[in-house]
Amino acid sequence: MALRHAVLAALLDEELSGYQLAKVFDLGMANFWHALPQQLYAELTRLEKDGLVTGREVVQDTRPNKRLFTVTDAGLVELERFTEAVTKPSAIRDDLLVKVRAADHVGAEALIGQLTERAGFAQAKIDLFEKLLHTMRGGRTEEEFLRYGDRVGPYLTCLRGLAFEQGNRDWCVRAASALRERAACRSRG
Amino acid sequence: MALRHAVLAALLDEELSGYQLAKVFDLGMANFWHALPQQLYAELTRLEKDGLVTGREVVQDTRPNKRLFTVTDAGLVELERFTEAVTKPSAIRDDLLVKVRAADHVGAEALIGQLTERAGFAQAKIDLFEKLLHTMRGGRTEEEFLRYGDRVGPYLTCLRGLAFEQGNRDWCVRAASALRERAACRSRG
DNA sequence: GATGCATAGTCATGAATATGACTAGTCAGT
DNA sequence: ACTGACTAGTCATATTCATGACTATGCATC
Incomplete structure (x- = not known):
C-alpha cells in the first residue's frame, strides 16, 4: 500500500x-x-x-x-x-546518478550535457516551487505562516521539494564543472 | 531498461x-x-x-x-x-512526505516522532558518506582529487548522496520544530 | 469544415519491483 | 549437540507501475 x-x-x-x-x-x-x-x-x-x-x-x-x-x-x-506506522526511508531512483557513477568509463561530453540539462530543469522547478511557497504564505513571513497559518502540510512538502531541486542544481553544476576541468587537464597533459 | x-x-x-x-x-x-x-x-x-x-x-x-x-x-x-540517451528526471517516492502533506489532518505527535527518527537515520547516512568520501580522496583535498584522482564517478555520486541526506536531516528537523511550535501555540491559545 | 486541443475517463497488457520461502554447506558460540 | 548467523544462490508469486490505444463531447482556430 x-x-x-x-x-x-x-x-x-x-x-x-x-x-x-x-x-x-x-x-x-x-x-x-x-x-x-x-x-x-x-x-x-x-x-x-x-x-x-x-x-x-x-x-x-x-x-x-x-x-x-x-x-x-x-x-x-x-x-x-x-x-x-513505520516506513522505510525513501526509495530514490535516478538514471543520471547511474550515468555519473560510470563517469570514468564513458565520454565526458555526453555526461556534461546531461548534467547541464538537468541543472536547467532543476532551476525551473526551483522557480516554480518558490512561487508556490510565496502564494501559500500570502503576505506573511515563513516563520509567521508556519506558526499561525492553516494547512502547513503542503507548504512543508513544497519546502522539501525546493531544497531537493536546489541540491540537484548545485550538484549538477559542480559535477559538470569537475568533469570539464578534468577533460581540460587531460587534453593539456 | x-x-x-x-x-x-x-x-x-x-x-x-x-x-x-x-x-x-x-x-x-x-x-x-x-x-x-x-x-x-x-x-x-x-x-x-x-x-x-x-x-x-x-x-x-x-x-x-x-x-x-x-x-x-x-x-x-x-x-x-x-x-x-535522454532520461526523464528522477522519480522519487517517499512515504514520509505523504505523511507530512497530511499534517493538518492527523495527530502531530506521531508525525514529529517519524520526522525525528528520519533525521537520526539521515545523520547516520551523513556520517557514513563523509567517511566514504574521506577514504576515497585519501590524503588529497576534494579539489585536488576531483582534478587528478582516478575514478571520480563514485565520488561524485556519493557527494550527491551526502547532500541529499543533509537536505533530509535539515528538513526533518525544521518540519518537526514547526509542528512542535504549532502544537504549543494551540495548547496555549 | 477539418484539424487540433481540452475535458473526462476506460481497457488491456507488459515490464519492473517486492514478498516469502527454500537449498546447502561453514563457522562460532553455548 | 544444538542454535543461529554467514556465504551463495534459486524459485514462485503478488503487487505496483508504465505503455499505448480508445471513446466521447465541446471549443477554438485556421
Whole structure:
C-alpha cells in the first residue's frame, strides 16, 4: 500500500475529480510522488470501494460529467494509522546518478550535457516551487505562516521539494564543472 | 531498461559475485538506487545472456563456489549509449512526505516522532558518506582529487548522496520544530 | 469544415519491483 | 549437540507501475 495514502492526502485539501487529480497530483506532491492518470483512476475506484473516499456525480452541460471525490472519516482514520506506522526511508531512483557513477568509463561530453540539462530543469522547478511557497504564505513571513497559518502540510512538502531541486542544481553544476576541468587537464597533459 | 545499467555501472570498478553485489549495491549507488538480491541475480543472468558481462566460476573449498562478473566491451558500449540517451528526471517516492502533506489532518505527535527518527537515520547516512568520501580522496583535498584522482564517478555520486541526506536531516528537523511550535501555540491559545 | 486541443475517463497488457520461502554447506558460540 | 548467523544462490508469486490505444463531447482556430 503506497499510492493509496498519497491519493488520500491529495484529496484532503480539496474535492477533486480523477481528471483534476491527475493534473495536480505530481506537482502537489512536490515531485516526491508520481503517478499516471490510469493509476489514479484505478486507485480512486478502489478507495471508494473500501469506503475511504466518496464520489459525487456532477452533471455538466458543456463538458462531460465528472465525479468529485472527498475523503471520508474512515479515510482519515486510515491516514492516521498510516502516519503512525513505520516506513522505510525513501526509495530514490535516478538514471543520471547511474550515468555519473560510470563517469570514468564513458565520454565526458555526453555526461556534461546531461548534467547541464538537468541543472536547467532543476532551476525551473526551483522557480516554480518558490512561487508556490510565496502564494501559500500570502503576505506573511515563513516563520509567521508556519506558526499561525492553516494547512502547513503542503507548504512543508513544497519546502522539501525546493531544497531537493536546489541540491540537484548545485550538484549538477559542480559535477559538470569537475568533469570539464578534468577533460581540460587531460587534453593539456 | 533501468536496473541493467545500474548493475553495469556497479561492476565497472570491481569484479563481483551476485552475492557481493547484493551487499554493496545500495550503498555503492549512494542510496540512489535500490534492488533486492533476487533482482540482481536475475539481472546478472540476463546481462550475461546478452553478452554485456561475463562470469567466471571461482571454486572455493571452505565456502560455496561463486561466479565473479566483469563488464565486457559490449557492456561498455551499451553504457555509453545509455549515457547519451535522454532520461526523464528522477522519480522519487517517499512515504514520509505523504505523511507530512497530511499534517493538518492527523495527530502531530506521531508525525514529529517519524520526522525525528528520519533525521537520526539521515545523520547516520551523513556520517557514513563523509567517511566514504574521506577514504576515497585519501590524503588529497576534494579539489585536488576531483582534478587528478582516478575514478571520480563514485565520488561524485556519493557527494550527491551526502547532500541529499543533509537536505533530509535539515528538513526533518525544521518540519518537526514547526509542528512542535504549532502544537504549543494551540495548547496555549 | 477539418484539424487540433481540452475535458473526462476506460481497457488491456507488459515490464519492473517486492514478498516469502527454500537449498546447502561453514563457522562460532553455548 | 544444538542454535543461529554467514556465504551463495534459486524459485514462485503478488503487487505496483508504465505503455499505448480508445471513446466521447465541446471549443477554438485556421
